[in-house]
Amino acid sequence: MADAVISFIHLGHAYRPGRWIFRDYSADVARGEVFALLGPNGRGKTTLLKILLRALKPAEGQVSVKGQFAFVPQLFQVSFDYSCLDMVLMGRAKKVGLFSQPSQKDEETALETLERFGMTDYAARPFHELSGGQRQLVIFARALVAEADILILDEPTSALDLKNQTLILDWIGRLSRNEGLTIVMTTHHPHHALAVADTALLMLGEANHIVGQPSEVLTEDNLTALYGVAMKRVSFEHGGRHIETLAYVLPPIGARKDL
Amino acid sequence: MRNPLVGPDLVGVTSGAALGGVMAMFFDWPPVGVIGLAFVGGLGAMVCTFSLAKLAGGRSDGIPVILAGIFIGAFFLACVGLVQFLAPDWKLTNMVYWLLGSFVGADPQKVYMLAIPTLAGGAILMCLRWRLNLLSLGDLDAASLGVNVTLLRWGLIALVSLIVAAQVSVSGTIGWIGLVVPHCARMLVGPDHRRLLPASALLGGLFILGLDDLTRSIVQAEIPVGVLTALFGTPIICFLFWKTQSKGWSID
Numbered sequence: 001m002a003d004a005v006i007s008f009i010h011l012g013h014a015y016r017p018g019r020w021i022f023r024d025y026s027a028d029v030a031r032g033e034v035f036a037l038l039g040p041n042g043r044g045k046t047t048l049l050k051i052l053l054r055a056l057k058p059a060e061g062q063v064s065v066k067g068q069f070a071f072v073p074q075l076f077q078v079s080f081d082y083s084c085l086d087m088v089l090m091g092r093a094k095k096v097g098l099f100s101q102p103s104q105k106d107e108e109t110a111l112e113t114l115e116r117f118g119m120t121d122y123a124a125r126p127f128h129e130l131s132g133g134q135r136q137l138v139i140f141a142r143a144l145v146a147e148a149d150i151l152i153l154d155e156p157t158s159a160l161d162l163k164n165q166t167l168i169l170d171w172i173g174r175l176s177r178n179e180g181l182t183i184v185m186t187t188h189h190p191h192h193a194l195a196v197a198d199t200a201l202l203m204l205g206e207a208n209h210i211v212g213q214p215s216e217v218l219t220e221d222n223l224t225a226l227y228g229v230a231m232k233r234v235s236f237e238h239g240g241r242h243i244e245t246l247a248y249v250l251p252p253i254g255a256r257k258d259l
Numbered sequence: 260m261r262n263p264l265v266g267p268d269l270v271g272v273t274s275g276a277a278l279g280g281v282m283a284m285f286f287d288w289p290p291v292g293v294i295g296l297a298f299v300g301g302l303g304a305m306v307c308t309f310s311l312a313k314l315a316g317g318r319s320d321g322i323p324v325i326l327a328g329i330f331i332g333a334f335f336l337a338c339v340g341l342v343q344f345l346a347p348d349w350k351l352t353n354m355v356y357w358l359l360g361s362f363v364g365a366d367p368q369k370v371y372m373l374a375i376p377t378l379a380g381g382a383i384l385m386c387l388r389w390r391l392n393l394l395s396l397g398d399l400d401a402a403s404l405g406v407n408v409t410l411l412r413w414g415l416i417a418l419v420s421l422i423v424a425a426q427v428s429v430s431g432t433i434g435w436i437g438l439v440v441p442h443c444a445r446m447l448v449g450p451d452h453r454r455l456l457p458a459s460a461l462l463g464g465l466f467i468l469g470l471d472d473l474t475r476s477i478v479q480a481e482i483p484v485g486v487l488t489a490l491f492g493t494p495i496i497c498f499l500f501w502k503t504q505s506k507g508w509s510i511d
Contacts, residue, residue, distance in 0.1 A: 055399050071403030079395045080450035090393055094405035099386035101453055146404065 004028035004064075005150060005182050006035075006052060011061035012207075013047055020206050021047055023060065027201050027211045029184060031149075034176045036193035036214070037186045039203030040227055045186040046074075048203075049154055052184065067182070068094070069150040070143035074158060076135055081126040084119060084138045085110055091142035106145075113141040117171075133164025140171060144179075151175065153185035157192060165189075169196050190218050190231070191246040202226050218246065270328035272420050273434060274335035275304025276427035281342045281354050283428075290372055290428070298376075298424035300335070305416050307331045360433035360485020362471055369429040376425040380418045384456065387415065391452040433485045435492025436463050442499045 012023030021044035029035045037045045050056040051063055053071055070091065078087075088110040089102050096102050114120055117137045122130060127138060136156060143151050156172070157165040173196050175181045187193055193200045193214050200214045204226055210217050223231035223246065230249035235242065279300025283293040311327035343354055390411060393401045398408045426433070443466075444458040470491060471484045 050399065053399065053403055055402055069403065071400060073397060073400050076400075080445070082392065082395070082450055086392065086451055090396070090404060093390075093393055096389070098390070099383075101389050152403070 003031050005031050005066045006184065007064045008051075009062050011048070011051065011058050011063060013044065013051065013056065013059045020059075022203060022206055022209070024207045025061070025201075025203075025209050027199075029182060029199070031182055032176060032180045033198035034172060034183045034185065034196055036197035036200045037184065037203065038188075038190055038193060038200060038226060039186075043203040045203065046154060049152055049184070049186060052152060065150065067149035068147060069152055070146045070148035072136070072139045072143055072151060072153045072156060074154040074156075076127075076139065078127055081128055083124050084114065084127050084130070085123040087127045087138050088114055088141045088145055091145035094146060110141070110145050113145050114138070116144075117141050131164065132160045133167050136160070136164070136168050137171065140175070144175075148181070150182045150184065153183060155186050155188060158188060165192070172196050190223055194218050194244060194246060215244070269325055269332070269438070271304035271308045271331040271335060272301040272423050273427065273432050274332040274339070275307075276301035276420075276424045277358060277432050278304075278335045278338050278342070279424065280357065280428055280431075281339050281346075284350060284354055284357070285342050285346055290368070294372060294376070294425055294428040297428040298421055301420040301424045301427070302417060304331055304335050305420055309416070356483070357431040358485075359483035360431035360488070361481070361483040362430055363481055365430075373425050373429045376421050380422045380425075381460065384415070384418055384422075387411070388452040388456040391415070391456070392450075395450075431483070431485060433467065433488055435488045435496065436467055439488075439492045439495050439499070440466055442496070 006029035007027075009026045010023075011025045012020060014020045014023075021042075025048070027035075037048060039045050047056065049071075051058050052065060053069065054065070085107070089106060092102055092106045092110070096106065111120070111123060114123055117140065119134065119137055119141065122134065122138070127135065130138065140151075153172070156168050160168060169192055172183055172185070176183050176196075176198075185197075190200075197214050199211065200217050202210045202217060202222055204210060204222070210222060218233075220231050220233055227248070230251075232247050232249060233244065234247050235244045237243070276297040277300070279296035279298065280293050282300070283296040288296065308324065308328045308331045311331060312323040315323050315327065339358070343351055346354060390406065393404060393406045394408065394412065394415075396404070401408050423437075440463040441455065441459045444455055444462045447462075448454040448458045467484060467488065470487050474482050474484075474487055
């Protein structure tokens with residue numbers, strides 16, 4: 001793909017020789033699209049993210065990332081009670097010289113970005129006092145002040161309640177469609193990928209993956225094969241909109257013979 | 260190190276510098292040699308601590324570092340004991356008094372010896388003080404923000420080792436300051452290292468001078484300041500430990 005900002009070909013990684021986590025994965029991520037990575041625990045979603053972030057060298061294959069990226073981790077572990085403004089200001093690290101301090105302009109940029117997310121009132125508040133969704137927004141703001149073209153999100157909604165999940169998904173959509181940011185996200189929620197992603201990659205197995213539009217690849221069969229849980233596509237009308245979503249079918253409680 | 264419990268004493272650098280210092284005294288090296296060997300000892304101890312932590316936990320911060328620092332520090336202190344055992348009596352007395360930490364031998368030459376590495380190292384640290392905020396994030400998080408985490412961390416370790424070595428070489432091992440004072444400074448000015456680093460430097464100097472002056476005014480005898488910092492520092496860190504325990508050391 002000519003305008004791919006991220007491209008990986010025959011990508012594979014093994015933490016120990018012969019013990020492949022995944023291999024021969026290939027995909028392109030176009031500029032401005034939302035690309036969702038789906039797979040069960042241990043399939044290598046975070047490993048693939050680390051390779052894209054250049055924190056890990058792949059065991060095989062090639063990766064090309066064109067542009068500045070910013071990372072939004074799944075868990076934020078902050079050792080000290082920095083304010084929200086301090087957290088956002090850290091996003092200016094690439095713009096501030098090694099031996100320099102952030103300037104007044106950097107602080108103003110950070111404050112303006114917080115304002116865009118409606119978080120101005122929280123600028124002086126300690127980051128750890130915020131709710132999960134609010135913390136995500138602060139980290140999104142941090143990614144924006146870094147003037148990144150590419151956001152890499154590791155399970156952005158996993159620790160959030162339903163209301164905050166919809167808030168974050170809304171912002172993912174806005175940042176992609178209105179700001180032109182390219183977003184790569186891992187998720188355990190295929191219905192989130194269906195709602196917001198332009199492309200989905202299903203990590204089905206060591207050397208087995210599917211890439212395509214969510215409406216085409218997030219089929220009941222593919223998702224059942226991916227998660228080992230029966231999945232159903234559900235569609236209904238709500239508020240004048242046609243909604244397509246996914247539901248998983250819980251087996252009767254106590255019926256599992258493998259436990 | 261993303262952990263407020265980490266200070267020079269707990270990661271072995273003070274013990275390493277102490278070993279370097281006593282070895283230099285054992286071999287009758289000049290004062291510059293004492294600084295040099297103390298620096299090598301301090302840096303060597305830090306390298307051992309972080310290497311052991313990485314072997315054990317694969318990380319260069321957190322609890323593995325503290326535990327490794329305790330083990331390495333204990334080993335280096337045992338080596339200090341061995342050097343003292345082998346030293347003749349007249350050298351031993353000097354070593355013991357030096358190890359207790361004292362300002363009694365302060366003179367202009369020692370001030371110059373201390374000033375050059377401390378001011379040079381301190382100036383670089385001051386320039387890097389905002390970057391210290393970034394090291395509080397996870398390694399992957401900080402790296403994604405463009406920070407060369409490994410280089411920055413090791414650079415800071417080398418600078419701290421240099422300053423600690425210089426201090427240990429002129430005044431012996433004065434512990435607890437590096438652990439207690441930053442906590443107190445953080446309570447006054449907050450966690451942003453742009454304010455915290457200069458505040459800690461000022462507060463540390465004031466604290467130790469004030470403690471030494473106060474004790475000299477009250478007591479006729481020369482109590483080694485290293486003893487005083489331990490006597491006063493331990494209850495303070497216990498209080499701070501209790502006070503912050505409700506939040507925990509790591510906030511997430």
